[in-house]
Amino acid sequence: MGVIKILVTTTYNRLEAVDYARKWAYLRNPKYYDFSMIGGDCTNFASQCLYAGCNVMNYPAWYYESSDNRSPSWTGVEFLYDFLIKNNGLGPRGIETEIDKIKPGDIVQLKFEPGGFVHSPVVVETGYPVKPSNLLVATHTFDCASRPLDTYSYIEARFIHITGVGKNM
Numbered sequence: 001m002g003v004i005k006i007l008v009t010t011t012y013n014r015l016e017a018v019d020y021a022r023k024w025a026y027l028r029n030p031k032y033y034d035f036s037m038i039g040g041d042c043t044n045f046a047s048q049c050l051y052a053g054c055n056v057m058n059y060p061a062w063y064y065e066s067s068d069n070r071s072p073s074w075t076g077v078e079f080l081y082d083f084l085i086k087n088n089g090l091g092p093r094g095i096e097t098e099i100d101k102i103k104p105g106d107i108v109q110l111k112f113e114p115g116g117f118v119h120s121p122v123v124v125e126t127g128y129p130v131k132p133s134n135l136l137v138a139t140h141t142f143d144c145a146s147r148p149l150d151t152y153s154y155i156e157a158r159f160i161h162i163t164g165v166g167k168n169m
Contacts, residue, residue, distance in 0.1 A: 005168040012092060012162045014105030017053030021122045021138035024048065025145035033067035034140075035075055041140035046107055046120040047074045049138075050092045053105055054165040058083075058091035077109055077117050084160050090167065094160040100130050102159045108137060108149060111156040119154075121147075132157075 024045070028034045032048055035041045047064065057063040062083045064070040073083035084094035084107070094107070102108070102123055110119040119139070124146060127134025132150035139147070149157070 007089065007166055008169050009093070009164040010167050012105065012165050013053045013055075014103060014162075017049045017105035017122065018124050020052035021045075021049045021124050022145050025138040025140070026143050028140075032064065035067075036141055039075075040119075042142075043077050043080050043120040044075045045138075045140035046122050047080065049105070049122045050107070050162070053162070054092045054167075056090050056165060056167050058087065058089055058166075061087065061089065062091050077120050080107070080120060081109060081117065081158070081160065084162070087166065091165065092162050093164050093166060094162045097159050097161040099132070099135065099157075099159055101161055102126060102130055102135065103161065106162055107160040108135070109158050109160065110152060110154040112152075112154055114155070117156075117158065119152075121149075 035044050062071050062073045064074045073079040087093045104123050106123045108121050109117040111117045121137035121139040124138045125136040133148055135149040136146045138145045
């Protein structure tokens, strides 16, 4: 007789995600390829932080095994957005929200010129009320561990709040 798996939604560990972001902001975890020289490493880093906060991958939608064996959503800005917003299976789940609903461990995506979003920093700290000057992010490519969002020259930002994690029980 087979094992029955039940999909449940559990809590996203924001503290683990933020601790990971701060630990690896200026370094590279050797478990993951560094994409800095071939398009950027920001979304790879954001996915690593998300994984630190959920400890479950979603095959084939959001996963990393190696530089040649990963989902587009692990390293692609728009693909990560689509995965988080539409995911009702395993792994992190998110909603697009306003800046005042954002929390540490969430994701910001930035657009620097007309076209698509191209950067995925991880929120590590927020003030009250939350505004671009007191929303601090960590990221790769433009490496930083605690950069105020308003120091970027972006034309648009979108905020992805992680609502939970799908896991098999």
